[in-house]
Structure formats: structure tokens, C-alpha cells
Amino acid sequence: MIYNDTIAAISTPIGEGALGVIRLSGPQALEILKVTFHGAAAPQPRRVHYGEVHDQSGKLDSVLVTYFQAPKSYTGEDVVEVSFHGGILLTQRIFQLFLQMGARAAGPGEFTQRAFLNGKMDLTQAEGVLDLIKAQTDLALRAANEQLSGRLGQSLIELREKLLTILAHVEAYIDFPDDEIDPETGQLLIERVEQCQTQVERLLSTAEQGRVLRHGLRTVIFGAPNVGKSSLLNLLLGYDRAIVSAFPGTTRDTIEEVINVRGIPVRLIDTAGIRESNDQLENEGIRRMYWQLGQADLLLCVVDGSQPAPDQQFADVGSAKTLLVLNKIDLGLHPDWTNSPGIRFSCTEQMGKEELNAAIWTKVMGGGVRLEDMHVAINARHQQCLMEARVALKEALSSLKEDVSPEFISIELRTALDAVGEVVGKVDAEEVLGKIFSQFCIGK
Numbered sequence: 189m190i191y192n193d194t195i196a197a198i199s200t201p202i203g204e205g206a207l208g209v210i211r212l213s214g215p216q217a218l219e220i221l222k223v224t225f226h227g228a229a230a231p232q233p234r235r236v237h238y239g240e241v242h243d244q245s246g247k248l249d250s251v252l253v254t255y256f257q258a259p260k261s262y263t264g265e266d267v268v269e270v271s272f273h274g275g276i277l278l279t280q281r282i283f284q285l286f287l288q289m290g291a292r293a294a295g296p297g298e299f300t301q302r303a304f305l306n307g308k309m310d311l312t313q314a315e316g317v318l319d320l321i322k323a324q325t326d327l328a329l330r331a332a333n334e335q336l337s338g339r340l341g342q343s344l345i346e347l348r349e350k351l352l353t354i355l356a357h358v359e360a361y362i363d364f365p366d367d368e369i370d371p372e373t374g375q376l377l378i379e380r381v382e383q384c385q386t387q388v389e390r391l392l393s394t395a396e397q398g399r400v401l402r403h404g405l406r407t408v409i410f411g412a413p414n415v416g417k418s419s420l421l422n423l424l425l426g427y428d429r430a431i432v433s434a435f436p437g438t439t440r441d442t443i444e445e446v447i448n449v450r451g452i453p454v455r456l457i458d459t460a461g462i463r464e465s466n467d468q469l470e471n472e473g474i475r476r477m478y479w480q481l482g483q484a485d486l487l488l489c490v491v492d493g494s495q496p497a498p499d500q501q502f503a504d505v506g507s508a509k510t511l512l513v514l515n516k517i518d519l520g521l522h523p524d525w526t527n528s529p530g531i532r533f534s535c536t537e538q539m540g541k542e543e544l545n546a547a548i549w550t551k552v553m554g555g556g557v558r559l560e561d562m563h564v565a566i567n568a569r570h571q572q573c574l575m576e577a578r579v580a581l582k583e584a585l586s587s588l589k590e591d592v593s594p595e596f597i598s599i600e601l602r603t604a605l606d607a608v609g610e611v612v613g614k615v616d617a618e619e620v621l622g623k624i625f626s627q628f629c630i631g632k
Contacts (some may be wrong), residue, residue: 194220195294195302196286198279205274210283211631212291217266219256220289225253231268233257241270243285249273263299264306295627304613306387310341311613315567317632319402326330327451331565340391340566344612347387347604354380355601361594373583374588381585388578391566397552398565400485404446404455404554408480411490413497416515419535421445421491424544438554450549457484485509486551488544493532494519503570511547513540573611580604 194214200207212220221231227239238609251272261267285291297318304314316335321532323329334340354377422428424447437542457509459477480486485508491498493514510531514521518537518585531547533540549581566574 194291194299194455196291197294197299197631198283199269200274200279200572202276202279203274207218208272208274208279208282210270210272210279210286211299212262212268212270212286213263213265213294213302214291215266216290217268220286220291221253221255221268221270223289224285225251225270231255233260236358241272241282241285243281247595248281249278250361257305259308261301262308263307294630296630297331297342297632299632302458309336310338310345312611313338314343314569314613315569316340317442319567321342321403321548321629321632324404324453325401325448325451328453331398331453332400335565340570341612343387343391344608347384348608348612348614349558349606350380350384350387351601354384355598355605358594358598358601368405374591377583378588381581382476382590385581385585388574388581390609391407392571392578394565395568395571397565399568400452400552401565402567403472404453405454405456405485405549406459406483407486407488408459408477408484409488409490410459410477410481415490415492417490417533418443418458420488420513420515420533421456423535423541424456449545452549452552454486454548467545486548488513490515491530492528493517493521496522497524498529511544511551515543533584569612571609575605575606580607 190216192215194212196210196212199211218231224241224243225237225239226242227237231237231253232256235255237253237255239253241250247273251270253271254269256262256267258264258266270282281443300309300314300317302311304311307315309317315337316332316337319332320336323332333381352580356386357373357377376575409420411417421443425445443457446455447456451596457480459480488511490513494516497518512528513533514528514530515523515533515535517532519538521532531540531543534546580600580603582599584604587597587600
């Protein structure tokens with residue numbers, strides 16, 4: 189696809205900094221540079237040139253410019269990157285100069301969208317760019333790089349090729365209505381559809397890990413007043429974020445921060461202590477705490493390990509999403525907790541932090557996933573498409589086993605093919621593209 193206009197965007201955050209960068213992409217990018225750039229030599233592809241940018245009144249700044257000639261560029265078009273001294277006014281002056289020369293201000297994600305539409309990357313790779321920018325941990329960064337490298341896209345392209353082969357065999361029988369699918373061919377098609385099902389299921393199994401890597405593990409810290417919930421939050425963060433007090437009811441609203449636990453972004457939420465109260469504000473905090481419990485991926489039930497076990501637990505501490513934290517063990521462990529599987533912890537002595545991190549990792553990853561194994565982690569959009577493909581493949585398999593007319597099998601296979609194609613952008617889905625690229629920042 190060839191565009192007739194040239195876009196420009198400020199690619200560095202607005203504000204004072206060491207450098208500012210503006211990018212141009214499109215057929216007039218080089219011409220705009222030639223008019224505004226004054227250097228010792230004309231810009232050559234894939235070379236960095238030193239010079240000055242001038243407007244009608246004279247020099248604006250000394251700059252470094254890099255020219256990437258189409259199609260060997262990020263977008264597949266002529267691309268120019270201009271680096272200059274960072275500053276709010278200077279950045280705006282240079283940007284406005286390029287707009288006056290004929291460029292158009294780019295929309296969110298328009299550079300990456302052009303790269304996709306010009307065949308420089310598939311849709312999963314484009315989404316990998318966004319994941320790379322937003323990654324908060326090493327594990328999320330590794331998964332984003334794997335997706336950007338095309339690992340997920342290649343897996344889906346291979347799946348599409350298998351489906352196309354199966355569909356071609358089925359439609360061959362449609363073209364010759366007098367022929368029926370013989371048992372031997374039918375069994376072969378069944379085995380191939382089952383192979384496609386296995387591949388879809390394998391991809392779908394990464395959805396939960398993908399959600400955690402992108403959005404963080406929603407982890408709620410809860411328990412009775414004065415058991416050390418806010419102290420636990422501060423210790424895990426490494427600084428004092430929550431107010432710690434011996435007075436019950438100090439924490440009234442939820443406090444939320446993100447930490448890195450062995451590559452997993454963990455979104456910690458400190459909540460009000462559970463107790464009966466006549467204070468309207470404290471009761472509102474307790475109400476919000478119960479709401480957070482219902483939304484959580486993981487619960488950290490904090491108790492005072494030096495005191496007797498309460499008559500009633502606030503949550504099922506044996507459930508798959510709950511970890512029991514026995515705090516204040518520096519004061520001695522009460523006999524009630526001797527046989528408890530809870531994690532021995534002391535915020536005062538900073539004991540048990542590594543054990544808690546290990547327990548969180550095990551809860552999330554099942555203890556069997558290593559950093560180097562994180563090759564593919566699908567997102568919510570991929571999951572929805574693949575679930576549609578799974579349903580269609582199940583129906584196609586059932587139809588093949590029941591010797592249903594090839595026309596119906598063909599429809600089911602085409603549905604699966606379209607669903608898989610939507611993941612990598614092999615179908616016309618303007619609304620889907622608009623939604624994806626609207627999440628990008630300007631200049632990317």
C-alpha cells in the first residue's frame with residue numbers, strides 16, 4: 189500500500205531532556221528534510237549526518253539526521269529521524285516547521301500501522317511493539333520480544349496453511365458431487381483437523397500468562413487490623429508507601445502499586461482491616477476491600493502469627509488463589525500455627541520475603557515455567573479469535589466423523605480459517621485495526 193501523504197510526530201516525551209526526536213514517514217519526507225536541513229552533504233540512506241535545521245528566520249538548532257530509504261525502513265516508506273537538543277519550545281518549533289513544509293501530524297500508532305499495511309510486520313508483531321513499550325518486567329520484555337520477532341505470527345501462519353490444505357481437499361469433493369469422501373481420506377482429514385485443534389489449544393493455554401505479563405497479577409493484601417498489611421506492602425515495595433500505625437482503621441482506601449516478582453508484574457493492593465466499625469469512612473474502605481477480593485487474581489491473607497488463630501478465617505486459605513502470611517514471627521510463633529502451611533514472615537526483621545516471592549511465582553506459573561520458555565503469550569484479542577477457531581474446528585471434526593456433506597464441513601473450516609487469519613491481520617477488519625493502533629503513543 190502506498191500513501192500519498194507524509195506524517196510527522198514527536199517521538200520523545202514532551203518536556204526538557206537531553207534529546208528530542210522527530211520522525212517523518214512518507215513520499216515527501218526526504219524533500220522536507222532537504223528544504224529545512226543545512227549540512228555538509230546531502231543525506232544518504234542509512235547514514236547519520238550533522239548539520240542545522242533552519243526556518244524562515246534562520247537557525248533553530250544543530251541536529252543529527254538519519255535517512256532510511258524505502259522499502260528498508262520501519263514503515264516501508266522513506267523515513268527521516270531528526271535528533272536535536274531536548275526542550276519544549278525547540279521541539280514544537282521544529283515540529284511546526286515540518287508541518288508547514290507539508291507533513292501531517294501522525295495519529296496514535298500510525299507509524300506502526302503503516303509498517304503493518306506495507307507488509308513490514310504482521311498484526312501480532314505490531315502488537316508486540318506495544319507490549320515491548322509497556323513491559324514492566326524482564327519476563328514481559330522477553331515475551332514481547334518473542335512476539336515482535338514473529339514467533340507467534342509464524343505459528344499462526346503455519347496453522348493457516350494446514351487449514352487451507354484441509355479446506356482444499358474438502359472443496360475438491362464439492363467440485364465433484366458424484367464422489368464421496370472415501371474412508372481413508374476421511375481419516376486423514378480427521379487427523380489433520382485434530383492436529384490443528386492441538387495447536388489451537390496450546391496457544392490458548394498461554395492466555396492467562398499473557399494477561400498477567402501485560403497487566404500484572406492483581407494481588408490483594410487483606411486481614412484484620414494491625415496484623416502488618418501496610419508494613420508488608422512497604423517492605424515488598426522497598427519504600428514507605430502506606431502509613432503504618434498502631435491505631436486500627438488507619439488504612440481506609442485501597443493503595444495500589446506494582447512490583448517485580450521474578451519477572452512477573454505484581455499489582456499489590458493494600459486494603460482496610462476487616463472489623464466491625466461505626467465509622468462511615470472506615471466502613472466504605474471495608475466495602476471496597478470486599479470488592480477487591482472478588483476481582484483479585486491472588487490473595488495474601490495476613491495474620492498475626494504470634495497470636496492465637498482467629499475463630500473464623502476471612503477467606504479459604506487453602507484455595508488455589510490464597511496465600512497465608514504468618515506475620516510477626518519475630519515475636520514467636522503461636523502453637524495454633526505450628527502445623528500451618530502459611531509463610532513465616534516478619535516485616536520488622538525483613539524475614540520471609542524470598543519465600544513469599546517463590547510462593548507467588550509457584551501460584552502463577554505452576555513452578556514449571558522458566559524465563560527462557562516464555563516464547564508465546566497471547567492477548568485477549570488473540571484468545572477471542574482462537575476460541576472461535578476452536579469451536580469451528582470441533583464442529584468440523586464432528587461433521588467429518590459423522591460423514592456430513594462436504595459443503596457444511598467447508599463452511600466450518602472457513603470459519604476457523606477466518607478466525608485464525610484475524611489474529612495476524614489476514615482479513616479485512618478495519619474496526620479491529622483502529623482499536624489496536626489507537627492504544628499506541630503518537631510517534632510510534
